[in-house]
Amino acid sequence: MSEETHPSTHPPLPPTTEDDRVSWLRLLRSRRVGVATFYRLLAEHGTAQAALIALPEVAKAAGIDDYTPCPEGVVLAEMRAARMARAQMICVTDPLYPSALRDIPDPPPILWVMGDISALARPTIAMVGARNASSLGTRMARALATELSNAGYVIASGLARGIDTAVHAATVEGGTIAVMAGGVDVLYPAENAKLAGEILRCGVRLSEMPMGTQPQARHFPRRNRIISGLAGAVVVVEAAAKSGSLITARNALDQGREVLAVPGHPFDARAAGCNMLIRDGARLIRNAEDVIEALPAAQTMQPDLPLPEPIPAGPPEHRGLRETAALHTRILSRLGPSPLAEDQLIRDLNAPARSVAPAMIDLELDGRIHRQAGGLLSLAK
Secondary structure (H helix, E strand, O other), X not given: OOHHHOOOOOOOOOOOOHHHHHHHHHHHHOOOOOHHHXXXXXXXXXXXXXXXXXXXXXXXXXXXXXXXXXXXXXXXXXXXXXXXXXXXXXEOOOOOOOHHHHOOOOOOOEEEEEEOHHHHHOOXXXXXXOOOOOHHHHHHHHHHHHHHHHOOOEEEXXXXXXXXXXXXXXXXXXXXXXXXXXXXXXXXXXXXXXXXXXXXXXXXXXXXXXXXXXXXXXXHHHHHHHHHHOOOEEEEOOOXXXXXXXXXXXXXXXXXXXXXXXXXXXXOHHHHHHHHHXXXXXXXXXXXXXXXXXXXXXXXXXXXXXXXXXXXXXXXXOOOHHHHHHHXXXXXXXXXXXXXXXXXXXXXXXXXXXXXXXXXXXXXXXXXXXXXXXXXXXXXX
């Protein structure tokens, strides 16, 4: 199907009935339907129901025979699990969907959310850092998070060990957003189970993953883009030279967010990533005042403002299943058993990073490529 049939200015129609929401979830959970393909299919066919009907023929045109969309029973089971966990399904077209997240190139079409959903309407700052954080780094994270929370900001992080745990614990009463790499009902790491429950009093846990999904390494880059997408700025408190926190910082730059970093001693490997960010132009942070000063004007207004009217996101890119399969082939042809830097791969493909990244995530999810530390990629064994 040609690109001209689905202009980016045409927003997806919001699901207005329970059947519509089931269809949205079925389409998103269908094999080889990533975020970009989901938006494109909605734009091409108008509704998720129509897209599901057309999907087998679309797949056949791309050379995929005997394609079956996600069965209705699978998503009904997921929705039952959500009700049991008291999780709410929020679609990208819903008024409750975080407006900042809606603005990123690849907003999750559907979020599962637990807790006080009003926290999603407030100005948000992301804070991330090392899992094996130092005592000084943990103290700095707690102090920054507490001061920013007292100033009215919601703090978003990933509920991991170390810095994430420190900032969530410091902002339980003021409101905090924990973005999960697995299902919103799956508590990881186990030692944060009590904290995860406390977060729900004034904040939320959220995830784009299916209910009950156990987190795996390949899920964390997807989670990181949500952490940065929710916020007006990302503060990196402590991070090694090769860490997931730097992936979050790169996502923030791609999304037009401010990247801020706390400096550390040159001899401390846990501060190397922060020092590199500062060297490359990130703003040096000493206290909460520095963070607030760096925020965009819209984020420095008084919090607790009314939620703005939703602006549905159009498809972030226009690639059919045929084009997606061709891009997958190009990516796989340039990879081998020896690791290759992701940045180098993107340069070799001579394609925009925002187009290549979703394809690489799809290949990771299919188990065809393997992501290693430091942004290195190789063919899966």
